[in-house]
Amino acid sequence: MQELDLLMNGFAALLHQPFALLLSVVGVAVGIVIGAMPGLTATMGVAILLPFTFGMDPVSGLLMISGVFFGGIYGGSITAILLKIPGTPAAAATAIDGFELTRQGKAGIALGTATFSSFIGGTLSIIVLVFMAPLLASVALEFSASETFALAVFGLSIIASISGESLVKGLIAGFVGLLISTVGLDPMGGFPRFTGGFTELMSVPFIPVMIGLFAAAEAFKAMEESGVLKNKAAALGRIIPPWSSYKRMLGTVLRSTGLGIFIGAIPGAGADIAAFVSYNEAKRFSKTPENFGKGELSAVAACESGANGCTGGALLPMLTLGIPGDAVTAVMLGALTLQGLQPGPLLFKEHSDLVFTLFAGMLFCYVVMLIMGLGCLRFMGKILQMPKSILTPAILALCVVGTYAINNSMFDIGIMLIAGVIGYFMQKWDFPPSPIVLALIMGPMAESSFRRALSLSSGSYDFLYTRPITAAFLLIALSTLFYPVFRRYQKKRQQRGLQLAAENGAA
Amino acid sequence: MTHSQKSAGTGNTDRSARMEIIIGGLVLLLAIAAIVFSRKFPSTGLATDIGSARFPLVYSCALIVLCAVLIARNLAKLKQPKTEAVTEPDAEAEVPNYRRTAIGIAVSALSLFAMQYLGYALVTAGYLSFLMWLLGMKHKAWNPLLAIVITALLYFTFSTGLNVPLPVGSLFE
Structure with missing residues (x-):
């Protein structure tokens, strides 16, 4: 257990660096605030703080950035649960059941569950990073374009489980999202598609659409009722989930963490994908899948542990191989290089003391996140006690500023408002908005990976069934897509049988 | 049970079915428009590439099928004999404005x-x-x-x- 000794030495070294500890606290706090703001992502937070780290020692600078990264992923869940404003794309999955729990007056327990699950997911991912980094990194490197395509298809198949009552409506929403995901530059030829000549549409306006569909649509719906009364579900209630109920979710949390670590380690896949995949798997393994989408606590736990499990996973290929898994780790790679460290296998040999001090600091960041998260929840919960006449306009103003902050573009605000109006009507006619968001995340990944894989296999479609990981993912995707159809058919048959038996009995 | 309550119950279902037919029709038009516009996309020039238009075409075709299912399902619902489902109005519920x-x-x-x-x-x-x-x-x-x-x-x-x-x-x- 050489790693354990090195980690203990790392903790000892960290104790002698109070400035680094202080900066990690600052980083986590900044990360939570940034994560909670719609439009501001962990990537942006890390990029904003990067210049401040130039004059710092490596441990202090990198721990502050790690704090922002971890806090940013977790912070998105707070506004997603309280206001249905996903601060980050990953929190879009949390918002599905989290906001339903708030509507039922269980905001406190939802926030507490999210905080604990984020802590467990994140901490375990760092522990895995400490002990299994080189092994997992080599598995992640097996992923080429065809495997990434299959992963994206698997992600898209989740639409079936987040479709709510009507699978057809969910699939329509998903395919509309996929069609929107083709707006912008063609991934192979660079040709603009469906842009109408607007340069702002050269890339898919994903975050404005997400803010509009979730937050603005909810605000427009809230306008239907008078706002002088306080929210019906104003009470925050209990925050720390009782052990008896959390114990039942531990399996879900551990499974989602594992999924998060694995998905995070794959280059190009991040916390958003991990959150949706964890949601789907939690539903698949649940004894009460019918409760998902209606305020299921284990759904919140799954999404948060999956998303935060991704943090350690994303650091795996970056630290062991020098390959950034996503945008945040790409910025962190830059920070490491600026500090004169070259990520890769030699980093663990030449700077093992520093690396394990960093790991110890990362574990400290998660403890800070847990304490800070639980501490601020009561204060954040006051938001719910605001009269709707103040809260609804404030949400809309936050949506406008948050959307503008992405690209400093008024055009994006227009897209957010249009998405808000569409989202409002979708709610009215029971079309779920989550499949659109999922399609916008997975669509570009699916198309670019498929076309790259096709080019790599000289135009042959053999890669779909000759590569084991690809074939396995595609099979799981098929089963995920058709399982709800099969279950509905089975349920209908059972109902028809019972009806016939009752009629025969009456006769 | 008054006659107006009965008609309100079935009226809501009818209105919902008609609205879904309209939504299905609109999305269908969107999918057709996407097919028409994507036909103008140029080829990438790579022999191994399927072209810029293939994915939008696949998505649009899937949308057309799904919208047709939605429309057909709701048309069938409209043709079905009306059940006299009655929803009691909630006295405490606020009327949406x-x-x-x-x-x-x-x-x-x-x-x-x-x-x-x-x-x-x-x-x-x-x-x-x-x-x-x-x-x-x-x-x-x-x-x-x-x-x-x-x-x-x-x-x-x-x-x-x-x-x-x-x-x-x-x-x-």
């Missing part, structure tokens, strides 16, 4: 337009104050005061704290 939502959406669009000329601060303060009034908080002093406080809070968080330059407005530049 769609006019307020429509005004809110219109004012949001107007504010977006005005922000280009008048800037973030002025427009957001006015926008917030009006929305508070629209939602029933009709206080002459508190409305503008709260609106200014929220506007300032957002301004300092984003502009000063996070270095996001918020629009100044072309009239004040």
Whole structure:
């Protein structure tokens, strides 16, 4: 257990660096605030703080950035649960059941569950990073374009489980999202598609659409009722989930963490994908899948542990191989290089003391996140006690500023408002908005990976069934897509049988 | 059970089915438009590539099939003999005020337009104050005061704290 000794030495070294500890606290706090703001992502937070780290020692600078990264992923869940404003794309999955729990007056327990699950997911991912980094990194490197395509298809198949009552409506929403995901530059030829000549549409306006569909649509719906009364579900209630109920979710949390670590380690896949995949798997393994989408606590736990499990996973290929898994780790790679460290296998040999001090600091960041998260929840919960006449306009103003902050573009605000109006009507006619968001995340990944894989296999479609990981993912995707159809058919048959038996009995 | 209650129950189902047919029709048109426009996409010139249009075409075709299913399902629902399902009106439930939502959406669009000329601060303060009034908080002093406080809070968080330059407005530049 050489790693354990090195980690203990790392903790000892960290104790002698109070400035680094202080900066990690600052980083986590900044990360939570940034994560909670719609439009501001962990990537942006890390990029904003990067210049401040130039004059710092490596441990202090990198721990502050790690704090922002971890806090940013977790912070998105707070506004997603309280206001249905996903601060980050990953929190879009949390918002599905989290906001339903708030509507039922269980905001406190939802926030507490999210905080604990984020802590467990994140901490375990760092522990895995400490002990299994080189092994997992080599598995992640097996992923080429065809495997990434299959992963994206698997992600898209989740639409079936987040479709709510009507699978057809969910699939329509998903395919509309996929069609929107083709707006912008063609991934192979660079040709603009469906842009109408607007340069702002050269890339898919994903975050404005997400803010509009979730937050603005909810605000427009809230306008239907008078706002002088306080929210019906104003009470925050209990925050720390009782052990008896959390114990039942531990399996879900551990499974989602594992999924998060694995998905995070794959280059190009991040916390958003991990959150949706964890949601789907939690539903698949649940004894009460019918409760998902209606305020299921284990759904919140799954999404948060999956998303935060991704943090350690994303650091795996970056630290062991020098390959950034996503945008945040790409910025962190830059920070490491600026500090004169070259990520890769030699980093663990030449700077093992520093690396394990960093790991110890990362574990400290998660403890800070847990304490800070639980501490601020009561204060954040006051938001719910605001009269709707103040809260609804404030949400809309936050949506406008948050959307503008992405690209400093008024055009994006227009897209957010249009998405808000569409989202409002979708709610009215029971079309779920989550499949659109999922399609916008997975669509570009699916198309670019498929076309790259096709080019790599000289135009042959053999890669779909000759590569084991690809074939396995595609099979799981098929089963995920058709399982709800099969279950509905089975349920209908059972109902028809019972009806016939009752009629025969009456006769 | 009154006759009007019975007709209200079946009327809602009919209205919902008709609306879904309209939505299905609109999405169908969107899919057809996407097919028409994607036909104009040029080839990438790579022998091994399927071209820029293939994915939008596949998605559009899937949408056409799904919309056809949605429309057919709802047409069948309309043709079915009406069941006399009655939903008791909830005495405590508030009647939704769609006019307020429509005004809110219109004012949001107007504010977006005005922000280009008048800037973030002025427009957001006015926008917030009006929305508070629209939602029933009709206080002459508190409305503008709260609106200014929220506007300032957002301004300092984003502009000063996070270095996001918020629009100044072309009239004040």
